Amino acid sequence: MAARIRRNVWKLDRSDETLAWYGKAVAALIRRPIEDPSSWRYLAAVHGTPQGMATPASARGYWDQCQHQSWFFLPWHRGYLASFEATIAKTVKDLGGPADWALPFWDYSESLSTERNARLLPSAFVERTLGDGSPNPLWSRRARAPGGNFELDDTAVSTGALRFTNFTNSRPGVPSGFGGPETGFNPGGGDNGGIESVPHNRIHVKIGGDSGFMSDPSTAALDPIFWLHHANIDRLWEVWRNQGPQFQDPSDERWLTSVVFQMHDGDGRPITFRCADMLDTTKVLHGYTYEAVPVAQEAELESVEMAMAGGARPEFGGESEGPVVLTGPTTKADVVLVPPSGLEAATAEPRHVYLNLENITGAGIPGDYLVYIDVPDDDQPTASFIGVMTTFGLERASDKSLSHGGSGLSQVFEITELASQLKLSEANVSRLKVTFVREGVAKADADAPAELADYAAVQRKPANVTVGKISLFYD
Amino acid sequence: MGENLSIGIDRPLAFLRGGVLVSDVARFAMLPAASAWAIILALPFFVGPIDVCTARPIGEDLVSRYLVPQLLWILMVTAMMVPLAAPQIKILAARSPTVRRSRSVSLFLFGFLLRWICVGVGIAAAADLIGWPQSSNRMSVSVLYLAAATWQLTEFKKRALNRCHHVAPARALGRAADRDAMCNGWLHGRYCVSSCLLTMLPVSTSKLGPVAMAAVFALLLAERADHRPKLGLSAFVLFLLWINEMA
Incomplete structure (x- = not known):
């Protein structure tokens, strides 16, 4: 059978029935018992389960397997999407639909000049009910967004x-x-x-809001839009690789073959895979390709030149005076700067400067933070935007009982250009001011699809975030 | 090769990679541990038969009763426990200024070993009161092995093991850096004691000496290195060790 073709959801013809069949399949899967590997809730549990949900013995090693903050993020989710797509496709076929059903992707990053709706939730997912008054299986518990407008800005x-x-x-x-x-x-x-932080994390929290399914890794896959979002992230991996010969996947055996993941195929049979099995999409389970994987827009893409493994050790350049508790809409913290002192500082001007946010811990769904830097003793303070601190998965990463020990998230921003403008590496600049502006999260719908109401009943902890330490590194 | 470092789950097996000989882990974790192993293995050749794996008294005078056992205990925990703290040591070293790296890691190790020393003193004090289990006493040896194997199968063990992957933030400058390094070592020592102590205790009565030490060390290293640690297998290995003890 030819590889399935995943298409841009906003480019589907009006007469196209891909989403209609998706909805029918979702409705069928959602009725299946959770113990069934082809049920909606089982498939979502593979990604994560809410705290307190017991894992049946038969699902051990299958549930709670999502790979985040890891070089396995892309290949694991590729296998996960393929497993899901196979299950939906089989259900579609069983319901009398086409045999070549493929998961569409939502390219919210497409230029608005070529697709003005790109940043809107595809309309089939917006309404609670279908034309005949029956529940819309593609609707889910999300941030309130009239017309599917989640206000996805350029940073998202x-x-x-x-x-x-x-x-x-x-x-x-x-x-x-x-x-x-x-x-x-x-x-x-x-x-x-990079791809996990933005757009992946940003989209999750924008869509989920303060308590929607998408905001939390343990419930995210319950939302039918999750799969179109991840199909786009998976597509972006193909886009990245197609940019040129320097864009290479790891060749390290520890990535390619050392870790084995397990899931189920479309017939509910256990399967295993390694990263090496995920490199050619036409050979992933049933095989698929993406419609029009574009090459980069820029003729000469300015790549982020990274010091690869084997280079010199980055040298410490400063730190905050303690943990920074993010309270209120804006929080400011000072970073005390020290001149680079190690052998690595032999060159007068550092090639790269990085701002690190270490041990970001907390609870609830606080939303993302816009991060700015400035020199406090500058006569004309003009804080410069350096990036977004994303918090998707914060509570899970802070849970000390889980296998990472609750060290939290961390984030690194390259600020080389700004550091040069602010003359950070010069001895007379002693402090850097870092400002966190809370973006906030939209209020989510209180209710959820009837079959998933028990997930919505889980009380969320009040949101709080602490950055364990802010530090600066020169390279 | 560069160093393998991440804040999340940084598995100790990573230090088996190339280039490690010049890394912080080699200097700060492997070197002291290897030295402790060398002393433990060499000691019987210099001082005659000695039970190197215990905190138990080896004589009645003050030195033999208290000091030597504690020194042996420190050797044992340095050999077995310091390598398990490799990820924390790596991260602390990497996030410290070059000029403070050795100082911060040394303070971390001091706090870490201090926790184990306190435990050793506690064990010695308790055993002084209730009597040391003898390796010839099959009942006491069996109880310790049974407790260790059972512990491996509990949810408490799993949680304690998870906490061993915690990496606390530490400041890098001034007295705060010294305090954080030592406190983090002390804290990590607590997590390590919670997870490993019961597994270590049978070693202290074992007539297998360094062989039992090496076997338990391998178990502890393997369970730290694996996201899905096979704790049932660890319990089975402890059972096999017990069989050997009884033979």
Whole structure:
């Protein structure tokens, strides 16, 4: 059978029935008991389960397996999507639909000049009921967004991560590349790869709001839009690889073959896979391709030149005076700067400067934070935006009982250009001011699809966030 | 090769990678542990037969009764426990200024070992009161093995093990850096004691000496290295060790 073709959801013809069949299949899966590997709730539990939900013995090793803050993020989710797509496709076929059903993707990053609706939730997902008054299976518990407008701004849909030339990076103090940091099997905690941070994390929290399914990894996959969102992230991996020969997946056996993941195929039979099995989409389970994987828009893409493993150790350049508790809409913290002192500081001007947010812990769904830097003793303070601190998965990453020990999330921003403008590496600049502006989260609908009401009943903890330490590294 | 470091689950097996000889882990974790192993293995050749794996008295005078056992205990925990703290040591070293790196890691190790020393003193004090279990006493040896194997199968063990992957933030400058490094070592020592102590206790009565030490060390290292630790297998290995003890 030819590989399925995943299409842009906003480019589907009016007469196209892909989403109609998706809705019918979702309705069928949602009625199945949770013990059934092809049920909606089982498939969602593979990604994560709410605290307190017991894992049946038969599901051990299958539930709570999502890989986040890890170089396994992309390949694991690729296998997960394929498993899901196979299940939906089989159900569609069983219901009398087409045999080649494929999961569409939602390209919210597409230029508004070519698709003015790109940032709107596809209309089939917006309304609670269908034309005949029956419940819409594609509706879910999300942030309230009239007309499907979740106000996705440029910071939420940015594909700046495509500029990373390295897939991973494990050197301390520097960003983790496009795909994420080197880890073992990792269910969360640590720093995100570029693509995971934005747009992945941003979209999750924007869609989920303060208590919607998408805001929490343990419920995210209950929302039918989750799968279109992840199909887009998966597509962006293909886009990244297609940019040129320097955009390479890891060749390390520890990534390719050392970790085995397990799921079920469309018939509910157990399957296993490694990252090496995920490199060619036409050979992933039933095989698929993406419609029009575009090459980068820029003729000469300015890549984020990363110091690859094997380079010199980044040198410490400053830190906050203690943990920073983010309260209220704006929180400011000072970073005490020290001149680079190690051998690595031999060159007068650092090649790269990185701001690290370490041990970000907390609870609830606080939403994301816009981060700005400035020099406090500057005569004309003009804080400059350096990026977004995303908090998707915060509570899970802070849970000390889980296998990462609750160290929390971390985030790294490259601020080389700004650091040069602010003359941070010069001895007369002693402090850097970091400002966190809480973006806030939209209120989510109180109710959920009837079959999933028990998930919505879980009380969320009040939101709080603490950044364990802010530090600066020179490279 | 660069260093493998991440804040999330940074598994100790990563230090088996190339380039490790020049890394912080080699300097700060592997070197002291290897030295402790060397002393433990060499000691019987210099001082004659000695039970190197215990905190038990080896004589009646003050030195033999208290000091030597504690020194042996420190050797044992340095050999077995310090490598398990490799991820925390790596991260602390990486996030410290070059000029403070050795100082911060040394303070971390001091806090970490201090926790284990306190435990050793506690064990010695308790055993002084109730009597040391003898390796010839099959009942007491069996009870310790049974407790260790049972512990491996409990949910408490799993939670304690998870906490061993915690990496606390530490400041890098001034007295605050010294305090944080030592406190983090002390804290990590607590997590490590919670997870490993019961598994360590049978070693203290074992007539297998360094062989039992090496076997338990391998178990503890493997369970730290694996996201899905096979704690049932650990319990089975302890059972096999017990069989060997009884033979």
